[in-house]
Amino acid sequence: MKLTLKIWRQENANDKGKMVTYPIDGIEGDMSFLEMLDVLNEELINKGEDPVEFDHDCREGICGACSLQINGEPHGPDRLVTTCQLHMRSFNDGDTIVIEPFRAKAFPVVKDLIVDRGAFDRIQQAGGYVSVNTSGNTIDANSIPVNKHDADESFNAATCIGCGACVAACKNASAMLFTSAKVSQYALLPQGKIEATERVQNMVRQMDLEGFGNCSNTGACEIECPKGISLENIARMNREYMSATSKG
Amino acid sequence: MGGLIKSSVAKKFAMALSGLFLVLFLGQHFTINFSSVISPDTFNEWSHFMGTNILVQAVLQPVLIFGVVFHFVMGIVLEIHNRKARAINYVSYKGNRNSSWMSRNMIYSGLVVLAFLGLHFYDFWVPELVHKYIEGHPEDAGRYYGELVEKFQDPIRVILYVVSFIFLMLHLLHGFSSSFQSVGWNNKYAKGLRGFTVAYAIIIPLGFIFIALYHYINNL
Known part of the structure; x- marks a missing residue:
């Protein structure tokens, strides 16, 4: 060829x-x-x-x-x-x-073709984690029942590999799909509930600080995502954010 | 609170709420206008009510004006921010492979609708204010139908209205359903709602086009 x-x-x-x-x-x-x-x-x-x-x-x-x-x-x-x-x-x-x-x-x-995607790391660092008891009395995660639908949705969100295709595809260079996937994977699980309020606020704040654009709901990110991350995650993040903000 | 105002999510939330409010208003406006096709007396009666009711004039009208101004100012603010988020454009960018034309060009369809609003206010709202508050005419409940019909005798104006309503349709085809996503409603039930939003986005502007053409053709 x-x-x-x-x-x-x-x-x-x-x-x-x-x-x-x-x-x-x-x-x-x-x-x-x-x-x-x-x-x-x-x-x-x-x-x-x-x-x-x-x-x-x-x-x-x-x-x-x-x-x-x-x-x-x-x-x-x-x-x-x-x-x-x-x-x-x-x-x-x-x-x-x-x-x-x-x-x-x-x-x-x-x-050349290499870009610095450190902005994604900083968004992740702002809230993409859960606190666990490391005193020796750590409870096995499998002992906490999780609804099958929530577990599946969380897993799907967690398949985001953070490649940045969503940002690249979006006409506004928005990082909402990435951020929402990282918010969703914890928001759906009992282990993620404890820091839910701070997590979504901190991750959205960091996303805005990095200079990404706003979401226009064109859906380009979902189509181009190599892992098929759904726009439903963005809607969930929006709900989580407004709910967290109303709590203060 | 300052963080909330600056937040991209909150801005989109506010944009969506103002859009949903305007969509609601559009339905009400269409219902009254469509009555002009069925019964001039009903149109006069409803227009008289809207033009003289204290709640409509003192509360709903200012809220509506605020909603319109907020929606287009926020739309422009978001567009400027979005353009800054990609300082260097792609040499090759195939947006049509992953998104609809309407979703990528909301700013342009919105600006056409904004320009139309200028014409619409010049045609109806400004003369109404002059009639009532500057010239101080006594209220005539039977004048509204005649004023409406008179405006649609000019073919250029009719064409401008038709073109504007086509752009309104394009704007609503993405904007109406998109607003539900922005307020966080995207689940299995939202898919049914999307069908309704598409139908609404097509039927209401087509209805407005029908009204303009009806009065033009009816009085040739």
Whole structure:
């Protein structure tokens, strides 16, 4: 497969950056998208040029490290997959593929296609935890009955890998889907009730401080999320937030 | 309290509540206007009530004006903030692959509706204030139908109204159902409600278009 790649190149956070075109040949349909970039980078290194920097880690869709806006969509054209799970058979011979970093004021570009998603870590640190008794009398979590529906909903919310596709897809660069998933996974469980009031307030406050946009309920985040995190989480977060605020 | 006012969730909550209030008002406005097609006397009677009832004039009207102003000011504030959240735009962005045109362009449909409100106030509200409070005419309960029909004799005005109501439809198609999501109502029951919001978003603006065309064609 012969392709034309248009890739965002940016030396560092202060560089203006620009799109650079790279022709590439010999790409197989069974290659993953990241393997295709590996091939490109080998060619660049052999020519003495700087390889294209991009985030990746597990390469099996569970770590949330890979990102990339591919032809105008986070993680590319396929649904419910991360960039590392995207295969080149999703493209055709002769295609031009535009590859950009996730764009958001809260996700500054570090280099080329790598962005700093530390804002997500800080939102998580603001309330994405539960306090447990570590004195030696810790109660086994399995001894606390949890409604099956709530357990399932909580688990679904917890499958968010924090990749940032929701922010990248949203026309407002909003992080509501991520934040709401992290709020929901605790809000639905008895262990999460104790800090529920502070949690949602602190996480929303941190989300706003990071400079993310507001949710317009376009639903783009849900469609592009590689884990299918539901918009119902945002509605739940809104309820939790207004309820917590009314309590003071 | 300061934190609540600055909060993105609270702003969207307030935006949704003001939108739901305006949707409610729209239904009431449509009901009265539609009576003009069925019975001029009923239209006159209801308009007279709305124009003279102290509760409507002193309480509901100021609340309505506040609701309208709040909704468009907050809409613009949110839009400015949202644009700042993505300082550099994508070279390639395929919003149509994951969201509706209406949901991505609420600011534009909203601005058209806002411009229409300017025309609508110029047509009906300002003359009403002049008639009652500046020229000080005695109340004539039978004048409303004639004033309405007179406005729809100008084809340019009719076209402007029709185009505006199409944009109102586009605005409501996303805004009405979206407001329930913003106030935290998205569950298995909300899916049925979505059908109602879509029907409402189509029927009410089409009804307003019908009323404008009816009075224009009826008096050719």
